[in-house]
Amino acid sequence: MHCKDFNLYEKLIEHKASVAVLGLGYVGFPLAIEFAKRFRTIGYDISSERIEELRGTFEEAIDITFTSNVADISDASLYVISVPTPVDENKNPDLNQLLESSAVVGKCLSPGNFVVYESTVYPGCTEDKCIPVLEKVSGLVCGDDFKVGYTPERINPNDAKHTLTNTVKIVSACDDEALDCIANIYNNIVDAGVELVSCIKVAEASKVLENTQRNVNIALMNEMAMLFSAMDIDMTEVLKAASTKWNFVNYSPGLVGGHCIPVAPWFLVSAALERNIDMRLVKMSSLVNDDMASFIVQESLKRIDTIVKSAEQPIRALVMGYAYKENIDDIRNTLVEPIVKQLEEASMEVDIVDPFVNPAKAKAMYGRDLKLKPEAPYDLIMVTVAHDCYIDLDNDYFMSIARSNKSLLVDIRGIYKSKVKTLNYYSL
Template identity: 45%
Template sequence: MNLYEKIKNKQEKISLIGLGYVGMPIAVAFAKKAKVIGFDISQEKVNLYKQGIDPTKEVGDEVIKETTVEFTSDEKKLKEAKFHIVAVPTPVNSDHTPDLKPVESASRTVGRNLTKGSIVVFESTVYPGVTEEICIPILEKESGLKCGKDFKVGYSPERINPGDKVHRLETIVKVVSGMDEESLDVIARVYELVVDAGVHRAASIKVAEAAKVIENSQRDINIAFMNELSIIFNKMEIDTKEVLEAASTKWNFLNFSPGLVGGHCIGVDPYYLTYKAEQMGYHSQIILSGRRINDDMGKYVVENLIKNLIKANVPVKEAKVAILGFTFKENCPDTRNTRVIDIVEELKEYGITPMIADPQADAEEAKHEYGITFDEIADVQEADAIVVAVGHDQFINLSQEDFDKMFKKESNENKVIIDIKGILNKKEYEEVGYKYWRL
């Protein structure tokens, strides 16, 4: 009986290392089919899960209350598992070089508790070569075991989309890879227990690593193109959204929109690929140019906000600005690598400290990471300008009357709305005199 059969028959356990937006849903999904240990270094996070609270809002409190996952921050519990899945974040440093400390630390933790006959699968986004050149040596050093003889390794890139209730672990084809045919077969069959959409068996670990890192790089480049179009069309006084609506009537037009590009994937993964390319002597041209455009969009938004304040006869230094939304994407509490912070910092250059309201965001995380305290939407009053930065459902459902209550009681010609995501009806607001602008 191989490891897959033992897991299926609940004779061996699966462990998840890292219980964030990616790891926790994977743990919960596998717990419906197998025995699962969910490990995280954060005792606070583990305690929340044990209380039946889902801080990520990815699966909900009820699901957490009912799951059989054994949540723990005791790394020794990992010795009980034979199939380890590492799902820790892989951010970038301030100079845009890969920060591999989380995945290296996780490798050390697994290595210290690795037993013979185990398989370790990494899900964290990395550049091609990290699993075999960095992670395996750490596993061997910490465990005293030999890879290929005592344990095996694979890579299966995460494709979970935080806040997305349609594209879930179960419904997205899973790319899997292993260091040899035997490990690949076991890894593929284990994931097939929970992934209804099936798996794609990649030719090698490096192929799987490369596939992941280009998925988000491609998306980043496409959004950068849309952002560049927005800059061009704004100079021409043409509405970009209207242009895209017209162009999208063609069957093969790619449906992307301009916007801020943040989060732990799209704004990060391209730097992993270009970092490795630089090591090989190749300097990226398209990928990095796209990154530069996207990284500058916060500044561009503020420049247009200032222009519209001037048009509205509002003294810039005295302007009261409110920002609706701080997360990196809609209907999600995650503020990691949010680019809304670029707008906040740029406004400070003009002497403006904005109010920020976000009913979805993780307030503690925002306070810890950025030193930002949120206001309630009801407290947003007497504003000169409102920046709708994130397309949360709560903001989409706001009426013109709701916005009126947030502004100073002055003529609409003195009120500025910056609708980054284009979620409001432009014609409706312009007809009553608002200074309305969108990407």
């Protein structure tokens, strides 16, 4: 007969139990660090390279151990799963890492344990996909022998203002007993407190709604940018004027990449199709954002058409920025890659530089060889992200790497609108 002692919170406080965080990326790593400031914590990742990178950095200062050995997490009492949940080439949810992590935890589960999921999923995924794996592998029953909760991650990479500790945590669980315990645990690490919801599906839905709302609003701005560009209207000035009304929400046009905003909408589309619902707005918004790479390339090619026609040497392009957003090394779902590919298809020689991106990562993920620095001269210079080290660049810098003043600077984020005077210039 199984022991059903679910008094986990007190055990963690008294250091009689430990937390295991599975997945030490941009979500799991800061989560593990915050847990370790209060509780005994083990950070687990399947990548031995990632573990070696982390070992020695925090282990002496707080109560944490990093490992890639499953045996090291077998005695934990709380398992927190924060692994990536991408979509596949057909835009369907790819749950492989999530279900594999569930199986790993299932092998470790003992009566009285808790499992909390933080990965972004569609509503119903935790209960329909993850819990059955836990039960099958462990031989235990959720609710009776172990508890499950879901608290969606809300990490914004490289955002010092909105952090794990000062952002309200949404908490849900399989029953009231689990909800109370998990809420107490997260209240220990999240200063902003927790928002309790009635069921796991509500918590799952809230996360995908957050991302989908941003995706739809950015898509609207992108379509407006396409129209206003054709009408020779300055989008930046339009936004400034519209923002003077109290209820206008100021989103900007641009490239939508990364692991969250372009992914979560497709989770909803997939879940809706299973229920014979066509989420036309959500789907079209994602398609609009995906098309921005092609739009930017076409607008750039139109503006250097005279250079292309009169060129006696290959047209050379420099792309500054390969990450999907500023000041990070994340290149997952970066729309810069299709931009580079389309420039090459237009017979351009393309160099890519990004001080934040590991060249080995770009090579492994996309087969790209990044340059350590620009190798001028260039006919087209495209700045895709607002890295801090790019902000203070000026007209003199771009002239120094341009082939001539007929070269084109494409400033996707509008950083240099008031700075560039002697180059051809284009921005959304």
